[in-house]
Amino acid sequence: MNITQNLWKDWRLHVIVLAIVLLTERIGSFNISVGPGVILLLPMLYAMVVGIGIYFTPLIKEKQSKSAESLVFLAVCLLIARFGVVAGASLPKLIEVGPALLLQELGNLGTIFLALPIAVALGLKRESIGMTFSTGREGGVAIIVDKFGLNSPEGRGVMAMYIFGTFFGSIFMGLISGFLATITPLHPLSFAMASGIGSGSMMAASSGSLIGAFPQLENDIIAFASASNLITICTGLFVSIFVALPLTEKLYGLLTRRKQIHANIKEKNNVGG
Numbered sequence: 051m052n053i054t055q056n057l058w059k060d061w062r063l064h065v066i067v068l069a070i071v072l073l074t075e076r077i078g079s080f081n082i083s084v085g086p087g088v089i090l091l092l093p094m095l096y097a098m099v100v101g102i103g104i105y106f107t108p109l110i111k112e113k114q115s116k117s118a119e120s121l122v123f124l125a126v127c128l129l130i131a132r133f134g135v136v137a138g139a140s141l142p143k144l145i146e147v148g149p150a151l152l153l154q155e156l157g158n159l160g161t162i163f164l165a166l167p168i169a170v171a172l173g174l175k176r177e178s179i180g181m182t183f184s185t186g187r188e189g190g191v192a193i194i195v196d197k198f199g200l201n202s203p204e205g206r207g208v209m210a211m212y213i214f215g216t217f218f219g220s221i222f223m224g225l226i227s228g229f230l231a232t233i234t235p236l237h238p239l240s241f242a243m244a245s246g247i248g249s250g251s252m253m254a255a256s257s258g259s260l261i262g263a264f265p266q267l268e269n270d271i272i273a274f275a276s277a278s279n280l281i282t283i284c285t286g287l288f289v290s291i292f293v294a295l296p297l298t299e300k301l302y303g304l305l306t307r308r309k310q311i312h313a314n315i316k317e318k319n320n321v322g323g
Contacts, residue, residue, distance in 0.1 A: 063114040063121075070100050081258065084225060091220075092251050098216050154243060155282055155289045158185060162298050170305045180207025183298035186215050187249045189287050193295060220255040223247075228259030238264045242271040246278025248286050253279045 074093035082091070104110055161182050169178035180203070184190035191208050198204040223245065231241045238260055245256035257275040261268045 060114060060117045062109070062111075063117050066104060066109060066114070070097050070104070074100065083262065092254075094251060095216060095220070098213065154246075154278060155285045157244075158247070158282075158286065158289070159294055159297070161185065162294060162301060166298060166301055167305060170302065170309065174207075176203035176302070177207035177210070179295075179298050179302055180204035180209075181211045182207075183294045184208075184286070184290050185247050185249070186211030187247075188212075189248060189283065190290060193287070193290055197295075215249070215252075219249060220251045223252040224255030224259045227256040228263050231260055232263055238267055239270055239274050242274035243278045245275040246280070246282050248279065248282040250279065 071093075074096040077093060077096055079093065080091040105115070161184065165182040166178055169182055174181070180186075180190075180194045180198070184193075186208055191212055194202075194204050194208040200209070227241045227245060230236070231238045241260055242257060245253045245260070247253070253275050257271050260271050260275075264271065
């Protein structure tokens with residue numbers, strides 16, 4: 051009870067957060083066109099930069115850092131609740147969409163098989179589980195924090211990817227979708243479907259570059275990207291909880307066991323030599 055009361059009475063933290071929000075919202079959003087792609091700069095990005103900068107000033111002390119950890123989890127829970135409300139209101143739309151949209155979430159499992167072996171090979175420990183089991187957006191953060199805690203290795207991993215995605219995710223999605231849509235034979239709407247990875251900012255950047263390259267398909271691009279993003283938000287939590295996270299932990303165990311066996315063999319050979 052005392053911890054909760056102290057959290058809400060930490061006026062310094064709340065004033066700083068409010069000032070950051072007002073400042074970054076005042077700056078607004080900017081679109082930078084790069085060929086057929088677009089770099090989308092959003093207030094969330096500015097807030098992250100300003101927050102990291104203020105952390106290294108006397109304005110933030112260890113007390114505010116500890117309080118912020120609890121507030122991050124609270125904010126993510128509120129966001130997940132909002133996702134649930136949106137999903138319930140849009141249930142008819144989810145039923146009407148085709149199987150390609152419904153099955154797209156399985157594509158996110160590719161991050162496990164592609165990124166996890168690389169992370170383990172680079173020497174990362176259980177941080178690699180939080181980094182690779184999902185695209186590292188709000189839903190993934192909520193799952194990891196709920197199961198392992200924010201201060202766990204898995205928590206540090208998912209937060210690292212959340213910060214990285216905030217800085218570079220929108221830029222990457224905005225550039226790659228426009229470039230690929232113009233140089234490959236795939237239909238632009240397929241890239242619109244791929245834009246919905248569960249992040250509003252990344253979807254906006256990706257669909258914005260597609261609209262710039264194919265303005266005649268603007269309405270269709272928005273519709274497909276929005277439906278795709280909504281489905282990812284709705285189904286992504288269940289896929290992450292019941293498929294992606296258990297699969298990542300299992301694969302991590304296999305990879306680290308094999309790595310340990312090779313290390314033991316190498317050590318025995320060195321001793322024998």
